[in-house]
Amino acid sequence: MTDLDRRTLFKAGAAGTGGLLLASVGVAGSPALAAPRVATVLTRKLEVPWGLTFLPNGDALVGERISGDVYRVSRHGGRTRAGHVSGVRDDAGEGGLLGLACSPDFARDRLVYAYLSAASENRIVAMRYVGGRLRRQQRVLGDIPTASTHNGGRLAFGPEGHLFATTGDTRQSNLAQDTGSLAGKILRMTPDGGAPADNPFGNLVWSFGHRNVEGISFDRRGRLWATEFGENTTDELNRIVRGDNYGWPRVEGGDGPGGFHDPFATWSPTSRCSPSGVAVTRGKAWVGALAGRALLCVNLTGPHRGRKHRFFENRFGRIRTVELSPDGALWLTTSNRDGRGSPVGNDDRVIRIRF
Numbered sequence: 538m539t540d541l542d543r544r545t546l547f548k549a550g551a552a553g554t555g556g557l558l559l560a561s562v563g564v565a566g567s568p569a570l571a572a573p574r575v576a577t578v579l580t581r582k583l584e585v586p587w588g589l590t591f592l593p594n595g596d597a598l599v600g601e602r603i604s605g606d607v608y609r610v611s612r613h614g615g616r617t618r619a620g621h622v623s624g625v626r627d628d629a630g631e632g633g634l635l636g637l638a639c640s641p642d643f644a645r646d647r648l649v650y651a652y653l654s655a656a657s658e659n660r661i662v663a664m665r666y667v668g669g670r671l672r673r674q675q676r677v678l679g680d681i682p683t684a685s686t687h688n689g690g691r692l693a694f695g696p697e698g699h700l701f702a703t704t705g706d707t708r709q710s711n712l713a714q715d716t717g718s719l720a721g722k723i724l725r726m727t728p729d730g731g732a733p734a735d736n737p738f739g740n741l742v743w744s745f746g747h748r749n750v751e752g753i754s755f756d757r758r759g760r761l762w763a764t765e766f767g768e769n770t771t772d773e774l775n776r777i778v779r780g781d782n783y784g785w786p787r788v789e790g791g792d793g794p795g796g797f798h799d800p801f802a803t804w805s806p807t808s809r810c811s812p813s814g815v816a817v818t819r820g821k822a823w824v825g826a827l828a829g830r831a832l833l834c835v836n837l838t839g840p841h842r843g844r845k846h847r848f849f850e851n852r853f854g855r856i857r858t859v860e861l862s863p864d865g866a867l868w869l870t871t872s873n874r875d876g877r878g879s880p881v882g883n884d885d886r887v888i889r890i891r892f
Contacts, residue, residue: 573832573848573867573890580608580616582884586870587690588637588651589860589887593644597860597868598666599887600651602633602875607651607671610887612862620671622662624655632659632683635690639666640728641698648728650677652690652702659683661692661702661730678730678741682707682720687749691814696759699733700726701743703750703763710786713746721747721785723763723777737780746783746797752815752824752859753777756837762801762822764812772810773800774822774835802835802843814858816867819892823867825856827877832856832869832890853888854878866891 588600595612605625608616625634632654640648647665659681664671687705694700706713706721713721716738725743732741752764761777771790784797791799804810811828824833831850836842857872867890874885
């Protein structure tokens with residue numbers, strides 16, 4: 538049996554305050570795999586929820602890509618509106634309100650960062666979350682190239698307190714190889730948008746040669762992992778190293794001894810994956826697949842290093858975001874109303890997965 542063989546485990550039951558208890562899908566194979574067993578819908582009838590960041594108590598702020606609205610989603614289920622991010626371009630495409638990230642000093646500064654597509658640029662802004670509302674939006678970084686597609690957009694704070702942001706090549710693939718451009722990169726910056734002194738190129742660029750990265754996550758050792766959309770053949774999971782070149786557009790997937798940083802894992806064809814959000818826990822990368830309509834898993838360590846698994850295939854539709862909650866669960870968002878697939882239940886959801 539291969540690592541893609543699957544069996545379905547149906548469990549019925551009533552959820553508590555959190556919402557509807559759903560069936561779960563496991564993988565036959567490695568006995569060491571901590572399989573996700575239970576899924577609970579925390580809220581539904583959203584429109585393309587994209588960014589998700591956790592508050593200290595385990596609730597999350599979730600942004601709608603098209604509307605620019607942000608909701609507080611309770612860990613027990615249900616939501617309340619927390620505010621609106623202004624300046625969001627609302628035309629068709631992949632832009633809009635994208636990543637969200639709470640400051641590592643949130644208890645003191647109450648700052649929430651957002652990545653958004655505006656009329657002529659992608660930009661990063663910061664807002665204060667006070668009294669259950671987002672207030673005082675301030676620009677942190679602008680002039681990130683924008684287009685209708687390939688805007689990147691994920692935000693995450695690293696273990697040293699620096700803010701990382703992913704950008705797309707905006708369909709100008711030559712920009713990905715230009716370390717003077719902010720397009721097709723993973724950026725590393727101070728919380729106020731400055732370039733740390735130890736960045737490799739004297740600017741905000743941390744790694745380059747990326748086509749469109751929509752997922753980044755740090756593991757326990759402080760290593761950075763990223764998902765990347767392929768063009769026609771190969772999607773990627775990469776371990777990100779300071780200053781490395783990941784090959785786009787000169788190579789899609791790995792090139793062996795050719796000099797580019799090869800992916801840790803790949804999926805082909807791209808119709809089986811299209812990886813967006815990623816979270817690392819339990820020695821595995823958990824990846825949201827859009828076209829693949831599944832939660833994917835890659836072993837990062839041990840004797841089965843690199844082995845891949847699939848869960849919940851076709852159950853929730855297009856999975857956009859995967860984030861690790863403070864209590865060790867995974868939270869997912871779906872993108873079934875983004876014009877790229879048939880809606881599941883005619884809505885988008887925030888879903889909690891437990892092991």
